[in-house]
Amino acid sequence: MVSKRADQDAPKTACQGTKGEGAVKWLYLTDDAVPALSQGGVNTVYRIVTAGGNKPSTCQGQNKYFEMPYAAQYWVYGPKA
Numbered sequence: 904m905v906s907k908r909a910d911q912d913a914p915k916t917a918c919q920g921t922k923g924e925g926a927v928k929w930l931y932l933t934d935d936a937v938p939a940l941s942q943g944g945v946n947t948v949y950r951i952v953t954a955g956g957n958k959p960s961t962c963q964g965q966n967k968y969f970e971m972p973y974a975a976q977y978w979v980y981g982p983k984a
Contacts, residue, residue, distance in 0.1 A: 913953045920955020927956035947980040
C-alpha cells in the first residue's frame, strides 16, 4: 500500500507553467507493504522541482476533458544493497 507521508506547496519561485496555473505540490510517498509490493522493491518516491500542473480554480469554460501539463523531478529509492 502506498501512503502519502507529506506534501508541501512548491516554492513561490517555481515555474508557474505554460498557462500560469502554478506548480503542483511536492510529495513524499512510501510503499508500506512488507515486503514492498512495488516493481523492483521501490519503497520511497519524492516528487520535487515541479513546474505547472495545478488544476484551474474553476471548470467553467473548460472542455469536458482537458490536460494540465507539468514537469517534475522524481527521486526513486529502494532497499539498500
